[in-house]
Amino acid sequence: MTETEQYNFAYLDEQTKRMIRRTLLKALAIPGYQVPFASREMPMPYGWGTGGVQVTAAVLTPADSLKVIDQGADDTTNAVSIRKFFEKTAGVATTTRTGEASVIQTRHRIPEAPLGEGQILVYQVPIPEPLRFLEPRETETRKMHALEEYGLMHVKLYEDIARHGEIATAYAYPVRVEGRYVMDPSPIPKFDNPKMEMAAIQLFGAGREQRIYALPPYSRVVSLDFEDHPFEATKADHPCALCGAEGSYLDEVIVDDAGGRMFVCSDTDFCAGRRAAGHVGKEGGA
Amino acid sequence: MYVAVKGGERAIDNAHAWLAEERRGDPSVAELSVAQIREQLALAVNRVMAEGSLYDPDLAALAIKQARGDLIEAIFLIRAYRTTLPRLGASEPVDTGAMACDRRISATFKDAPGGQVLGPTFDYTHRLLDFMLAAGAEIAEAPQAEPRTAPMPRITDFLDRDGLIQPEAPSDEVPPDLTRAPLDFPANRALRLQSLARGDEGFVLGMAYSTQRGYGRNHPFVGELRVGCVAVEMEIPELGFAVEIGEVVLTECETVNQFAGSKTEPPQFTRGYGLAFGHSERKAISMALVDRALRWEELGEDDMGAPAQDAEFVLSHADNIQASGFLEHIKLPHYVDFQSELELVRRIRAEAAEAGTREAAE
Numbered sequence: 001m002t003e004t005e006q007y008n009f010a011y012l013d014e015q016t017k018r019m020i021r022r023t024l025l026k027a028l029a030i031p032g033y034q035v036p037f038a039s040r041e042m043p044m045p046y047g048w049g050t051g052g053v054q055v056t057a058a059v060l061t062p063a064d065s066l067k068v069i070d071q072g073a074d075d076t077t078n079a080v081s082i083r084k085f086f087e088k089t090a091g092v093a094t095t096t097r098t099g100e101a102s103v104i105q106t107r108h109r110i111p112e113a114p115l116g117e118g119q120i121l122v123y124q125v126p127i128p129e130p131l132r133f134l135e136p137r138e139t140e141t142r143k144m145h146a147l148e149e150y151g152l153m154h155v156k157l158y159e160d161i162a163r164h165g166e167i168a169t170a171y172a173y174p175v176r177v178e179g180r181y182v183m184d185p186s187p188i189p190k191f192d193n194p195k196m197e198m199a200a201i202q203l204f205g206a207g208r209e210q211r212i213y214a215l216p217p218y219s220r221v222v223s224l225d226f227e228d229h230p231f232e233a234t235k236a237d238h239p240c241a242l243c244g245a246e247g248s249y250l251d252e253v254i255v256d257d258a259g260g261r262m263f264v265c266s267d268t269d270f271c272a273g274r275r276a277a278g279h280v281g282k283e284g285g286a
Numbered sequence: 287m288y289v290a291v292k293g294g295e296r297a298i299d300n301a302h303a304w305l306a307e308e309r310r311g312d313p314s315v316a317e318l319s320v321a322q323i324r325e326q327l328a329l330a331v332n333r334v335m336a337e338g339s340l341y342d343p344d345l346a347a348l349a350i351k352q353a354r355g356d357l358i359e360a361i362f363l364i365r366a367y368r369t370t371l372p373r374l375g376a377s378e379p380v381d382t383g384a385m386a387c388d389r390r391i392s393a394t395f396k397d398a399p400g401g402q403v404l405g406p407t408f409d410y411t412h413r414l415l416d417f418m419l420a421a422g423a424e425i426a427e428a429p430q431a432e433p434r435t436a437p438m439p440r441i442t443d444f445l446d447r448d449g450l451i452q453p454e455a456p457s458d459e460v461p462p463d464l465t466r467a468p469l470d471f472p473a474n475r476a477l478r479l480q481s482l483a484r485g486d487e488g489f490v491l492g493m494a495y496s497t498q499r500g501y502g503r504n505h506p507f508v509g510e511l512r513v514g515c516v517a518v519e520m521e522i523p524e525l526g527f528a529v530e531i532g533e534v535v536l537t538e539c540e541t542v543n544q545f546a547g548s549k550t551e552p553p554q555f556t557r558g559y560g561l562a563f564g565h566s567e568r569k570a571i572s573m574a575l576v577d578r579a580l581r582w583e584e585l586g587e588d589d590m591g592a593p594a595q596d597a598e599f600v601l602s603h604a605d606n607i608q609a610s611g612f613l614e615h616i617k618l619p620h621y622v623d624f625q626s627e628l629e630l631v632r633r634i635r636a637e638a639a640e641a642g643t644r645e646a647a648e
Binding site: 043050070076077081126137138168170172190191208210236266 | 294295297298362365366368369370372465466467468469470471472598602607608610611612613614615618619620621622623625626628630633634637
């Protein structure tokens, strides 16, 4: 018996998958609203992507091609571990190519290449509640969402500007969905926020916090800001040292004892694709 | 040329191989068997069963072996296994009044029907390291008495009979199950008790201790603590009656707490309740104290603002699998987030420095 045969397809039993799919449908019907779901205990720790894994397990079909990234890269340890989990338990094809994947599970990034209709982007979410660090009680924050009471968030952003001259949130930058719910985009850098208005379905799974939320294709997703302090998607002011890309999000890598640094694309597939097409950055030569 | 770090997959495989070697330890020392752990580290096995929410001493012992003795890791293994098990049905409520007790003590009455039975307890041992144990000395056989046949009714039933303690109304309501439905507040008592029963022993102990030190004090006495075997019965639909399907060892604690009375209620004692798989006294007593603290609202007491009175706080943070997973996830790469913070801090610093120079020039 192979390992794939020891488990139900994609690990979860069919009842649980059905429960999650119902939650997903509700989440898609109310974009940005956090739907409680009976999250299961998975064979990987809470905080390591159990929400995303459950969502992926519920949407995968045998014909799917799965890509898993963490920090934009396919070869980071936890991405490797989650990809292996689905290779083992679902036996689906896996890929590192953004364009070839039908389901992409991600932690902390949105791929650089635009996603198309027919693709699903699954986010791993640590704290789904955008108001959590302003109000620790779930009973209170649910009320605030119900009443569309988002004044506290605007006060926080305003205080940032008063103190620092700009909004001091660099990742997990709050967005408003379809003019209604304020939503946590998961800890993606705010550079990625504008990409959230996309053709693909976006599903967000928070396992430990037992919440699922979603964005249907082409949903209006607006990063919170003020007229005189408009939202700005920022990145390190360098081109990629390997592929020369000017508009991609960059990781800063320390390369020597003297504090020498270089900047490279965080999206490894994007970078490899550009290099294969002949683009060469400052340090990308042979 | 710079080459980005690759090979996560091989690194993971190698790490697992190394872990297996470390787990085994020095191969010249005999390997522990699962049966040895089950028999000789029984209290660790009990904790893993209690917080893993699965009564199976063999699996718990295996988990402890696999986890190299890390009990939270072992609990995690049991929980992950448990979620894959099909649910065949629910048992009848167990009758702890009919428990075959190994131990039964009351701190509120010097003697009561059934008597005080110390059982196998550390309570009055002097905590002196026993070097004879290291030397592998034979142990003397424990003296045996005639088996007790007299029933051992619950202590609180005596108080209940006189109306001195707040009564617990029996209910046929199906209790909620936080492993099958998302946690929601307000949480009723059954749900709170389920959460506490699965909760981390250290966390529940700390919460209970905080009530004793004045953060939501509720003056508890151990009305009764009993440890022993109870029958588990289940109604089989084809038969139409309940049959015994097994036995479990439980620890049950009922506390008797002072209550001054309120405008509507005459003074009477109130209760806290703790129940845990296996012989797990510290857990059961802690649970009873926290249960009692969480009952402030239904008993018409004041909210002192104490952490142990706050159901949302206690229930959201009691689970050590949730807590340790989220805590340890900060070991995972966060360099995308860190990078964005780095840029923000650099930019704000540059702007501040620029403003400083401008002011100096003016």
